[in-house]
Amino acid sequence: ASTASTTVRNQSFSVINSDDINYFKKILGESGVVQDEEKLDDANTDWMRKQKGSSKLMLQPKSTQEVSQILDYCNSRCLAVVPQGGNTGLVGGSVPVFDEASGILVCEAGCILENLISYLDNEGFIMPLDLGAKGSCQIGGNVSTNAGGLRLIRYGSLHGSVLGLEAVLANGTVLDMLGTLRKDNTGYDLKHLFIGSEGSLGIVTKVSILTPPKLASVNLAFLACKDYTSCQKVLSQAKRNLGEILSAFEFLDINAMDLVLKHLDGLRDPLPSSTHNFYILIETTGSMESHDKEKLEAFLLQVMESGLVTDGVLSQDINQASSFWRIREGIPEALMKAGAVYKYDLSLPPEKMYDLVVEMRGRLGTEANVVAYGHLGDGNLHLNISAQQYNDSILSKIEPFVYEWTSKQRGSISAEHGLGLMKANKIHYSKSAETVQLMASIKKLLDPKGILNPYKVLPTSLLSHS
Numbered sequence: 001a002s003t004a005s006t007t008v009r010n011q012s013f014s015v016i017n018s019d020d021i022n023y024f025k026k027i028l029g030e031s032g033v034v035q036d037e038e039k040l041d042d043a044n045t046d047w048m049r050k051q052k053g054s055s056k057l058m059l060q061p062k063s064t065q066e067v068s069q070i071l072d073y074c075n076s077r078c079l080a081v082v083p084q085g086g087n088t089g090l091v092g093g094s095v096p097v098f099d100e101a102s103g104i105l106v107c108e109a110g111c112i113l114e115n116l117i118s119y120l121d122n123e124g125f126i127m128p129l130d131l132g133a134k135g136s137c138q139i140g141g142n143v144s145t146n147a148g149g150l151r152l153i154r155y156g157s158l159h160g161s162v163l164g165l166e167a168v169l170a171n172g173t174v175l176d177m178l179g180t181l182r183k184d185n186t187g188y189d190l191k192h193l194f195i196g197s198e199g200s201l202g203i204v205t206k207v208s209i210l211t212p213p214k215l216a217s218v219n220l221a222f223l224a225c226k227d228y229t230s231c232q233k234v235l236s237q238a239k240r241n242l243g244e245i246l247s248a249f250e251f252l253d254i255n256a257m258d259l260v261l262k263h264l265d266g267l268r269d270p271l272p273s274s275t276h277n278f279y280i281l282i283e284t285t286g287s288m289e290s291h292d293k294e295k296l297e298a299f300l301l302q303v304m305e306s307g308l309v310t311d312g313v314l315s316q317d318i319n320q321a322s323s324f325w326r327i328r329e330g331i332p333e334a335l336m337k338a339g340a341v342y343k344y345d346l347s348l349p350p351e352k353m354y355d356l357v358v359e360m361r362g363r364l365g366t367e368a369n370v371v372a373y374g375h376l377g378d379g380n381l382h383l384n385i386s387a388q389q390y391n392d393s394i395l396s397k398i399e400p401f402v403y404e405w406t407s408k409q410r411g412s413i414s415a416e417h418g419l420g421l422m423k424a425n426k427i428h429y430s431k432s433a434e435t436v437q438l439m440a441s442i443k444k445l446l447d448p449k450g451i452l453n454p455y456k457v458l459p460t461s462l463l464s465h466s
């Protein structure tokens with residue numbers, strides 16, 4: 001069901017003509033101007049293949065200067081622009097510069113996350129974020145969606161780890177905020193406007209980011225619990241007893257596990273038994289193997305003896321660890337293989353989180369398979385409702401109920417994926433009218449003609465443009 005088809009085209013936007021194409025070819029050369037149907041089809045289709053755009057032109061600038069010239073021209077011609085990174089939003093690269101001494105990476109927005117991870121690995125450092133889409137997502141997209149991912153519990157949000165960025169405004173102005181300082185209190189910290197603005201305020205062209213040192217000892221435990229409350233109690237114990245070495249805390253329910261085992265090859269349940277309904281992945285990262293192992297083993301003994309955990313296994317080597325991660329990171333792929341999926345990326349009070357899953361199962365019955373997993377350590381639930389095909393009867397049982405329920409708990413209807421097109425008109429479930437109004441004023445100040453990523457993030461009703 002393409003949400004884009006229900007969006008009314010803003011008639012104030014111009015339509016691309018041959019003069020535009022010639023101008024872009026002059027700046028980017030033939031290779032930087034893509035009109036090939038197949039390549040455009042990929043760029044026009046989102047990862048979930050739910051949204052289909054109809055852009056007739058893809059431009060591939062290689063420098064900030066080229067981005068600036070394109071935006072300046074598009075702004076004057078009132079041509080709408082959608083910035084794209086790896087196109088893994090649920091809502092390529094260049095050579096990064098690395099300051100070895102202070103562990104700060106400065107790189108171009110087009111760098112693919114996985115390339116940065118391996119580049120830093122060779123230098124003895126790590127990226128402060130990791131997510132299942134690392135193979136295709138780009139750091140510019142990660143910053144623009146304020147991506148959370150698997151390590152936020154340890155390294156915090158990109159609002160903390162991004163030290164600076166370079167962005168190009170709608171009129172082509174290049175904003176050099178590419179600081180590499182840990183502390184700089186000179187005026188408003190405007191880089192934060194661009195972190196999470198999903199391309200609606202400017203195009204991020206460079207990023208400078210804190211890259212923690214790679215530590216010697218990483219351990220991973222795959223645990224099973226009989227109920228959700230036990231998962232929650234294990235989390236509070238992990239925060240207390242593993243403390244500073246805790247680096248990831250993910251959960252998945254039995255429906256998620258069954259889906260992965262059914263749709264992904266070569267995986268098996270590390271803890272086959274009928275008594276579990278929940279699984280937890282706990283990762284620790286520290287500087288001393290013996291110390292960490294001792295800490296983790298003591299913790300595992302404690303949670304097993306108390307009955308909070310019914311079974312568990314500590315990964316013995318890198319292969320076993322990656323097979324554990326493959327189960328967790330493979331859930332989105334398994335959901336896509338299972339058919340239609342309605343995705344809800346919610347922040348909720350941990351004690352309430354699974355009540356919503358149970359409510360949804362009650363509302364949907366056998367019509368759909370309600371799957372729950374996510375970054376439990378961050379209070380972030382990925383509620384995914386899987387069905388043979390999209391149909392309005394299912395959707396009507398989910399929306400607006402799921403948003404109203406989340407809003408009542410003062411949760412967020414988008415914990416990490418952003419609002420995009422799908423949730424642009426849902427922002428009021430998580431933000432006050434005055435706050436959204438101020439966002440619209442900032443959007444109008446920075447992009448008066450509304451050419452940057454139109455119809456996304458904010459309700460179009462608030463964005464009538466001059």
Ligand code: FAD
Pocket residue numbers: 047082083084085086087088089090091109130131132133136137138139140141142143144145146147148149150198199200202203204205332333416417420453456
């Ligand atoms: P795109 O999808 O290309 O773009 C995303 C948004 O950012 C769009 O609005 C686009 O206009 C804008 N944008 C892209 N590049 C720029 C730029 N340079 N300047 C300005 N705007 C730009 N997300 C999480 O937060 N946590 C997860 O754990 C996670 N896991 C995922 C697992 C899978 C298998 C998949 C498919 C996705 C996952 N995602 C996750 C969602 C997605 O990967 C993230 O939102 C990611 O940050 C998007 O990066 P991208 O480069 O693909 O951006």
Ligand code: S2G
Pocket residue numbers: 090132149328329331332343345374375382384
């Ligand atoms: C994750 C991926 C997208 C989804 O796996 O952590 O962010 O909801 C998600 O399947």
Ligand code: ZN
Pocket residue numbers: 148149374375382416
């Ligand atoms: Zn996630």
